[in-house]
Amino acid sequence: MEGLGNDWKWTGSRIVLPLAAIYVARFFYTFVSVRLVFYRLKKRRFPMIKWNPILGNLASIASFMKTAPKDAQVAMTFATLAAESGFDKCFYMDTWPFGFSALVVTSPDLAVQACQALDLPKPDLLVPLISPMAGARTIFDSNGPEAKRGRELFHYGFSMRSVLGYVPCILQEVEVYVDVLRKLAKTGKIFLMDEITCRYVMDIIGNVALGTRFISQRRYHPIASSMRDTIDRECQIETGNQFSRMNPVRWFKQWRNSRTMNHYIGLELEKRYQQLKHAEFSSPSGPKTLMDLAMAEHFKTSPVAGETLDPKFKAWATAHMRLFLFVGHDSTAVTIVYCHYLLSKHPEILAKVRAEHDEVFITDLAKTASLLRERPELINRLPYTLAVIKETLRLFPPANGLREGSSNVVLRDTKTGTTYPTDGFAIWILHAAVHRNPRHWPDPHSFIPDRWLVEPGHPLYPPAGGWRPFEHGPRDCIGQSLALLDIRTTLLMTVREFDFKDQYAEWDRQHPEHGLNTMFGERAYTVQAGSAHPAQGMPCKVSLTARSPHKSSSS
């Protein structure tokens, strides 16, 4: 026993104590270095909220957060903070050790410099945010030749031409979504619009990217369910549940989810490879899915060989499929939800959207899907619907842009000549702030789709570089054409048949303890759940309009 005690003492004095000392020394070294950087910025009067040498901006942020709903998304909270503090260019943010040191960009011109003119790289801090979902490095969090090669392989699959070819896949899933909504209309019950729409768009991505029908709107599917479970567990960390970060159950479940996704996606890829080997891709019926197209591109330069798919390519393709399942469903789904929400609040705009659908498509709702299947290009003839979607994305941008600063890069205010150093900072293009910047957008918090239809020179005409929900430049969103197609198709197939009504008043009545519940005067403020989702999942009721072919059977 005594020997065991001595062993522990030895371990303590020779290993644990020195390690603890190194950790503490590193902590203080970083603490002093970070605070010194901000101290110098403050002395030079760079924009920053109240800062102190011990806590940086943490104390001011904590007190500001008390003025926002307790579950509000950090990005929306910072956008409010920027608006209230008058930071209409940018501001520096010192949240170490809880967050990264950031130069937060709130103006179009600085955003254009970071993402387009200078094309700065993406920072490594994206890796832990994306890797639980993707399982490995992907184009999203890579730079240089790796990212370039990935974009080349998927370029054709995401082009407008290919994307129109996915219309039949999208229609298969929208038909299930519409059926789910009809059933909800029949019951008259409150449901979470966010939840059903996320499942629906995940089904679209499974179909478009992999050629697999998950039908997760109706039943369990291992890939869809593992992905949603992984996202939900990550969100618990994002929303500040630090216990979840340490929780071994979370590690185990995410490890198991990862294995499940890799296994089932791997099976699908092998199936596609066998078809490719037997030259079925050159037949009129293929290639069809995003992954088919990427494989076909890959095998243009790497000859098809081997009984099974090359393991290196298979691992790369699996990670990218997982990435698309995540980024390809989350932001698109919330945009659909917010479109419905804003249209329900603005009946005059809803009436115009319905009129446009009637004019371009057939007035018989039962025949809309078959007409779109026959003539998918008609979807590009809905300018007012597109304006509604753009305005929704302006008010509720689901994502942001992140770039890495460096010692030889400054952002420059082109009017005043002020330069903003970027060395040691992640440059956070805060879309919610750029999109609601009052210096660039008249009436910035109002829903005005006509902004997107007026001529240059009109006071409402959007500012150059001021709208960037998909970012711009060489690292813009590769899936934007697909996202816009999904959203337009969904609106076409739903707005004339359904009336939506949010049930926030009822939710608030049942949860008086929740406290503050608006941001920018908006009840459906955003919360962090992967991308920016509507608060409380947007409780909602749906009913059939008089025009629905199913009206009589439900009444």
Ligand code: HEM
């Ligand atoms: C409304 C829907 C969507 C929004 C608002 C959105 C937004 C964005 C934004 C802002 C970025 C750039 C991030 C940065 O610069 O740091 C991005 C990148 C990306 N998005 Fe999307 N996205 C949407 C839908 C999609 C879809 C449907 C897919 C694919 C299925 C997709 C795939 C990607 C990929 C792969 C990247 C990384 C591109 C690169 O780094 O080169 N996104 N998205």
